[in-house]
Amino acid sequence: MDKKVKLSKANTNSEETVKKVKPPKRNSKRFRKLKFKSGLFIAPSFLGVMTFFLIPFCVIIYYSVLDNPISANYVGFENFKNVAKNEAFMTAVKNTATFSAIAVPLAVVLSLILAMVLDLNIPFRSQFRTFFLSPMMVPVASIVLIWQVLFHNNGAVNDVIMKFGVDRIDWFKSDQAIIVIVILFLWKNLGYNMILFMAALASIPKDILEVARLESATPLQTFFYVKTRYLSSTVLFVTIMSLISSFKIFREIYLLTTDYPYPTLYMLQHYMNNKFKKLDYQALSAGAIMMSIVMVLIIGLLFIVEERFGKDVEG
Amino acid sequence: MEDFRKKDVLSEEILYLGTEPKKKKPQKNYSQEVLRKMDKRAARARKFFRFIKVSIATVIAAFFAILFLMPIVLTISNSFMASSEIASNYGTVFATNSNGGKVYISEKVNLKFIPDMVSFSQYSTVLFKSPEYLLKFWNSVILVGPIVLFQLIVATLASYGFARYTGKIRAIIFFSYVILMLMPYQVTLVPNYLVSSWLKILDTYWAIWLPGIFSPFAVFLLTKFMKRIPESMIEAAQIDGAGEWQIYRRICLPLCKGAICSAAILVFIDYWNMVEQPLILLADGEKHPLSVFLSKINSGEVGLAFAVATIYMVPTLLVFLYGEEYLVDGITYQGGVKG
Numbered sequence: 001m002d003k004k005v006k007l008s009k010a011n012t013n014s015e016e017t018v019k020k021v022k023p024p025k026r027n028s029k030r031f032r033k034l035k036f037k038s039g040l041f042i043a044p045s046f047l048g049v050m051t052f053f054l055i056p057f058c059v060i061i062y063y064s065v066l067d068n069p070i071s072a073n074y075v076g077f078e079n080f081k082n083v084a085k086n087e088a089f090m091t092a093v094k095n096t097a098t099f100s101a102i103a104v105p106l107a108v109v110l111s112l113i114l115a116m117v118l119d120l121n122i123p124f125r126s127q128f129r130t131f132f133l134s135p136m137m138v139p140v141a142s143i144v145l146i147w148q149v150l151f152h153n154n155g156a157v158n159d160v161i162m163k164f165g166v167d168r169i170d171w172f173k174s175d176q177a178i179i180v181i182v183i184l185f186l187w188k189n190l191g192y193n194m195i196l197f198m199a200a201l202a203s204i205p206k207d208i209l210e211v212a213r214l215e216s217a218t219p220l221q222t223f224f225y226v227k228t229r230y231l232s233s234t235v236l237f238v239t240i241m242s243l244i245s246s247f248k249i250f251r252e253i254y255l256l257t258t259d260y261p262y263p264t265l266y267m268l269q270h271y272m273n274n275k276f277k278k279l280d281y282q283a284l285s286a287g288a289i290m291m292s293i294v295m296v297l298i299i300g301l302l303f304i305v306e307e308r309f310g311k312d313v314e315g
Numbered sequence: 316m317e318d319f320r321k322k323d324v325l326s327e328e329i330l331y332l333g334t335e336p337k338k339k340k341p342q343k344n345y346s347q348e349v350l351r352k353m354d355k356r357a358a359r360a361r362k363f364f365r366f367i368k369v370s371i372a373t374v375i376a377a378f379f380a381i382l383f384l385m386p387i388v389l390t391i392s393n394s395f396m397a398s399s400e401i402a403s404n405y406g407t408v409f410a411t412n413s414n415g416g417k418v419y420i421s422e423k424v425n426l427k428f429i430p431d432m433v434s435f436s437q438y439s440t441v442l443f444k445s446p447e448y449l450l451k452f453w454n455s456v457i458l459v460g461p462i463v464l465f466q467l468i469v470a471t472l473a474s475y476g477f478a479r480y481t482g483k484i485r486a487i488i489f490f491s492y493v494i495l496m497l498m499p500y501q502v503t504l505v506p507n508y509l510v511s512s513w514l515k516i517l518d519t520y521w522a523i524w525l526p527g528i529f530s531p532f533a534v535f536l537l538t539k540f541m542k543r544i545p546e547s548m549i550e551a552a553q554i555d556g557a558g559e560w561q562i563y564r565r566i567c568l569p570l571c572k573g574a575i576c577s578a579a580i581l582v583f584i585d586y587w588n589m590v591e592q593p594l595i596l597l598a599d600g601e602k603h604p605l606s607v608f609l610s611k612i613n614s615g616e617v618g619l620a621f622a623v624a625t626i627y628m629v630p631t632l633l634v635f636l637y638g639e640e641y642l643v644d645g646i647t648y649q650g651g652v653k654g
Contacts, residue, residue, distance in 0.1 A: 038479035045473030048529025056506025141609030142624035
């Protein structure tokens with residue numbers, strides 16, 4: 001008992017000492033120093049991003065209100081109206097949104113399942129992990145080659161499904177085309193997401209899981225009431241990462257389908273690419289700005305949610 | 316697990332002995348035996364369930380693993396096929412029309428994992444007969460190496476700054492980084508082209524290097540991990556008299572080793588596969604990396620493509636083999652610190 005008292009006393013003492021050092025008051029000298037010095041660390045990156053990304057982005061905004069870059073007449077929101085009325089643009093928006101709405105949640109859920117499967121201490125665990133990460137190694141071009149071989153009208157996948165008595169599908173030229181792309185996306189990204197989830201699962205305190213077990217919680221209860229609390233911030237992180245990769249997958253889609261693919265595969269990036277080739281900068285800029293506004297909304301929402309949940313877990 | 320159960324039984328026994336001393340002594344043996352039997356049975360059942368669970372999980376994992384590995388195996392095994400074999404297997408997929416685009420003709424495609432005859436002809440063409448491929452490979456190395464190295468330096472610095480202190484301005488800057496990161500290439504390419512021509516670095520490697528080095532992706536990733544470093548560690552260092560630079564150098568960098576490795580791998584893969592930037596920013600075809608060549612393969616070179624792709628995969632493989640342990644352990648360790 002004595003020991004306990006001593007221990008707790010020692011604890012409070014150390015807490016006090018920590019508190020003495022800890023909070024640099026706002027506007028105190030130390031606080032301003034910290035602000036300035038850590039600001040210096042950001043400076044190189046910020047300067048670079050300014051020159052190569054932010055200023056160019058301002059140029060884009062400038063272009064978006066001109067009739068064309070050479071005569072440079074101010075036309076206000078005319079470009080935005082034209083782009084929004086454009087059928088190709090709307091199809092592209094619809095397709096991109098559909099793709100992301102299908103692919104991102106699937107990527108999150110499936111990678112979580114994979115991580116939990118590997119978390120069961122199955123044999124050859126580290127080998128499996130490497131296998132799941134392996135798609136990241138394949139060069140984009142050979143992914144495209146292989147996907148063409150697999151999903152060609154006479155390709156391997158059609159061979160298999162025909163054996164089950166299903167009619168062959170011309171994958172790249174039908175409404176099922178989006179499935180091919182979603183599979184490609186999942187194949188490429190599940191591995192890394194899975195690693196992130198595995199790390200998060202490993203970081204759940206073991207004693208809490210033990211308590212749940214002793215309280216005879218079913219695995220489902222443990223998952224929903226205990227694990228999800230600790231996973232929530234990782235879920236959001238993985239969501240953002242998947243969203244980023246869902247925009248990067250365009251390179252593969254483009255190489256697979258070239259400029260004018262089947263209508264359901266016509267993505268926002270196809271639209272931008274085509275405008276870029278036609279040197280139609282004002283449409284490109286207007287489209288880009290509208291896209292970035294939507295992005296700001298989505299990412300902002302995710303950040304706000306993360307702020308809430310992240311704090312919830314720590315507290 | 317077993318320890319816990321034993322403890323439970325033991326404590327029950329002690330309790331039992333303590334409360335009811337002598338009367339039920341003959342029954343004690345019996346009950347213990349029953350307990351033990353039940354215990355054994357329960358353990359066996361649990362073991363059985365666990366076995367089933369693990370084997371189902373293994374089957375699932377193996378199924379996915381085969382699906383995931385297939386394209387790589389296919390690439391590597393097909394790189395050992397002679398071009399005639401490739402042509403007879405996949406000829407239909409990549410038949411070209413007059414425009415040079417790919418057109419599908421309805422004929423059978425054979426998916427083949429094992430070549431009829433192992434041939435190194437593709438490799439000898441790539442490696443010895445024409446210097447073009449090696450030159451492009453070297454271009455890739457020159458383009459990607461500095462980007463990965465300097466992007467990480469810039470990004471670790473910046474993410475330290477973001478993680479150390481977050482005010483309103485910094486939150487806005489960080490947010491704009493995330494948005495910029497999500498912009499498709501086509502959007503940033505026009506302005507990038509303009510900036511490069513202002514700085515007069517068009518058609519030089521700098522036009523690829525500089526935007527690459529300052530790309531916000533690694534900053535986003537690393538800030539996430541640096542924020543998890545416990546405040547107490549930084550305070551401890553401060554009490555020991557460390558300045559900001561030393562905290563960054565001696566605490567943040569070593570602790571984020573895993574995250575930095577994973578960022579390096581992701582950045583490397585991203586730029587190793589770049590296609591659009593060199594096409595637009597480097598007019599001189601001789602400076603193009605191998606990835607650009609790989610993306611423009613037409614019918615006659617499909618066989619070569621597999622060999623080139625395999626060679627192109629080697630550096631990624633090395634990066635992976637070297638970095639994977641760091642990647643996994645590093646992230647896990649970070650989580651451990653937090654929990």
